[in-house]
Amino acid sequence: MIENVRVAVVGVGNNTSALVQGLAYYRETGSLVGIHRPEIAGIGVGDVDVVTAFALSDAKVGKDLHEAVFLPPNNFPRLLPELAPSGVSIRRGLVDADGVGRIAAAIEGADVLLYSAPSGRTVTARAYAEAALAARVAFINTTSDPIARDSELLDRFTAAGVPLVGDDLASQFGTSVLHRTLLRLLEERGLTLVSSYQVNLGGTEDFRNLVVNDNTKKQSKLNAVGSDKVDMAPLGYLPQLESNKVAYFNIEAQGWGGTAVSLDLKLKVHDPSGAAGVNIDLVRIAAAARRAGRGGYPAEAAELLKSPPGTMV
Amino acid sequence: MIENVRVAVVGVGNNTSALVQGLAYYRETGSLVGIHRPEIAGIGVGDVDVVTAFALSDAKVGKDLHEAVFLPPNNFPRLLPELAPSGVSIRRGLVDADGVGRIAAAIEGADVLLYSAPSGRTVTARAYAEAALAARVAFINTTSDPIARDSELLDRFTAAGVPLVGDDLASQFGTSVLHRTLLRLLEERGLTLVSSYQVNLGGTEDFRNLVVNDNTKKQSKLNAVGSDKVDMAPLGYLPQLESNKVAYFNIEAQGWGGTAVSLDLKLKVHDPSGAAGVNIDLVRIAAAARRAGRGGYPAEAAELLKSPPGTMV
């Protein structure tokens, strides 16, 4: 029998709420609904435990993980009527590069350190990676900060036989993949794209942070869809959406004789669910690599990431 | 230099209007917009001529083809401000199996006989096929009547070295392929389908005929999407849509932790354009096969048909 995967997590936001509640949900219901891969290297969804968690907010530090995930600004919904205490008390996380040794000590015995804090704190992200390396714990960077695509750092993980997974998690069902799929279908059928746009609205704290850095995001989105005929509207932060993301697409094309083809689409999805549905796979890939003694970047993670090693920093 | 493909056509409805107007449009504009394959076996879109046409309506018989395509109930839009006379005068078509010899004589010298009449007149469809066989002209059946999937008839075409293409044209950009593509994407990403429906509305005479035989259509649509979680609403004939088809899709799914994913889509497309965009390929496939002396069913047509030979009659 395989030992459960032990996960330490940095950040107790919506994505961690979705992961932690989902683990309880699947254990309690026995369901496989919404699960991409029931097993990875023999590890089921129910074989993963969160054993340590770090956060910065005074309101969360010291609380039980199963209580902290419901504190604001988190707004991911409650998946189960009742959630028994986890026994994991939230520890205070890092605010800069100081404290690597403390973190390394705290995560000893874990298989994986899942870095799930907001993007944009590269110094801190790197400090956590150093702590994972020191403790010989696999490290997963879900943010857009350059960690796994820093080749010097990756070389050190590889040399030490410790897995390093990143960067920038691709959502389980994101708007880019859907938009790309539709545009590709049009092209395969011989239609000519005239114009297309996408509007993204969301209500999470993550979304609010993205809105602040909208121009960057807009550009990366364009790349993600891969057509200069596609316009991205500015992101809209709408608190009433809570943890939902809503996207509107329009595609205008031409068929035989130049006649019009138009397609309008609305997608509504819980953003943190899209993250958790991928994190559960990254955690199992990293843990399996570590147990197999494979250090560095596990190639099987590539399709789950937006900026894997080799992407321009 | 390749000689132009000479096409005789049965039926002067919207689909023939789209084909004939489109040929003029592409010649006049030099555009390739909405063209799936610029060349098939060296034959460009501009290398196809309609040289003979059969219709039943008194209003159309005797008229020039470029005039007849605008007569009611046809409602496909005008693609060019001006359309010079074609020089092809509409001939009276068959109402039953009598007159095979007359048709065979009339299509002599053509490469292809494109059968583009309404579905459901199997006896007549078969008579045209016999005429094509007698005249050694390739035959294309775009209707759901069983012609190419009648193995006895197909054997006779094969033996005679005459191509036989059919049955039941798949639209260039239909609702089934779009619905299937979206459902497949969901499945690939690990989401769980809860329910889905599709509503199809249209304003063509073809659509009106389908509405009358709705139950059959409903069933075949279900098969086309390939999921018992997909409901088809009854087809709606709305004259105001003219030659447009409008489809509404809804897909409800579950992601991580059972959270809701919902997707709503509206597609608007000119139905006859979808037919003409495929007919232009079938005509070139059939002509190329005939010129190469390949009789029977040309396998490269398979993806353009809903019920190719081998499908249950």
Next chain:
Amino acid sequence: MIENVRVAVVGVGNNTSALVQGLAYYRETGSLVGIHRPEIAGIGVGDVDVVTAFALSDAKVGKDLHEAVFLPPNNFPRLLPELAPSGVSIRRGLVDADGVGRIAAAIEGADVLLYSAPSGRTVTARAYAEAALAARVAFINTTSDPIARDSELLDRFTAAGVPLVGDDLASQFGTSVLHRTLLRLLEERGLTLVSSYQVNLGGTEDFRNLVVNDNTKKQSKLNAVGSDKVDMAPLGYLPQLESNKVAYFNIEAQGWGGTAVSLDLKLKVHDPSGAAGVNIDLVRIAAAARRAGRGGYPAEAAELLKSPPGTMV
């Protein structure tokens, strides 16, 4: 203090499920959400009790009302986690005109008999009306069967001082009122309507019955919207929608210089909620009229009905 209104109900389908569960919901939560009029003649929503109920199905007869409302084909959702027994045992209803005396005896002491069976059983509907008249209980006909607009019957209710309310309940938030409101707004602003359509989909048993009689419905819908530029698509029965109704509208218009204005709308609503939200008002209107000794048709019900007295039978 006003005595509670005592209601006997015919039919234990979705509409009765919504009414009965809603009464419990408002009492338990103290909420006024979705309530059009908190008080009518001093009677609050919480001042209404269902005291007697008639059904035909063997599965329902003899069951407690709060259990029977969840039996198939009912598919209106559960509004409260728990629903204590009502103490009202379902009685067997009428299948024809026989048994008026039995019904009259059973409803004695009630203020109102709410006829909430499927439309199309006029003989039975009339028998219940006779029973109500005999027992001097106000009668409400929510179906399209001609009861209140039968002037001879109405005269007898008036003469006896017993209120008679009907016919054909207008939903609290129906598609007709929404469509009409949008078309009126366009007109007020000086836009010119080009074309418009409406598609209605639903999953209730009521909806299934309507689909069978689609032509009638189509016509009455057209009248309800009141424009010959509006097309109604055939109704679609989609079991997966359960008690939801989904409507799609499209409106194409022209503004200044003939430029295009287009409007697409999707509405999703629980059909039985729309009925219950109006039934709660009709019940209070009828009870108040009875207590005030006002027989016949209470004019204040007019806006809640599609075919009030005076409408052509």
Next chain:
Amino acid sequence: MIENVRVAVVGVGNNTSALVQGLAYYRETGSLVGIHRPEIAGIGVGDVDVVTAFALSDAKVGKDLHEAVFLPPNNFPRLLPELAPSGVSIRRGLVDADGVGRIAAAIEGADVLLYSAPSGRTVTARAYAEAALAARVAFINTTSDPIARDSELLDRFTAAGVPLVGDDLASQFGTSVLHRTLLRLLEERGLTLVSSYQVNLGGTEDFRNLVVNDNTKKQSKLNAVGSDKVDMAPLGYLPQLESNKVAYFNIEAQGWGGTAVSLDLKLKVHDPSGAAGVNIDLVRIAAAARRAGRGGYPAEAAELLKSPPGTMV
């Protein structure tokens, strides 16, 4: 017979393109499509002539008005295949307060000076108003700059017997009125609003200017809809939309028993048409007031303006 209304216009952007092309369109076609009021004080749509026009762009100054309206960044579509020269040569406009006398001389003989430049140039707007007052020509301010709601200025127009109309034109079919109408309908039917949002996308130069000043706009939009449960997404400038505006609305409400009601809407409309359809009314109101010797603010303009006199500056 009434003499034609003579209009001088400031700004040759999309809104002027729509007005000028529309006047030609209605004269040529004789149509009344999209016209709110065929006559105002006996003045028909065809009784209005643009006789003078001012612009700042070097590309436009000196050109014929019917040529200049098609120059970039204008992107309002061509309404007629051919547009004969107007005989009106574009004059250079003001860049600050200098040149009032020159403008006054140029507009002598006009009935109305229509100020249709971008919002935000208050000093210049006021200079044009002074020129109109000096020339005793009625002045219309379609921008949000405070002109008519400057009580000192209004008093001077009133005293001089010259009409002053403004400020801030309300579109003929805007998103605010549509959103408000839907929310009011919900309320009238007793539904409880849970949340609602509106997303506005556009491709005009005006829209691009609004995006720059988004926060202001966002706030004024909220006021326009009049509910704190309504969120406005940031405006999106999408050049591919050209002169179209696209708005997406979502409304989530609760009906009987707290059950969900949801409504999704997409509106597509030519923004400059919405302006021209109102300008044609303001011009006739102002001209009629001037001819009747009524100075100051004509009350019948109130419903066509967002910030009439009395609104807080």
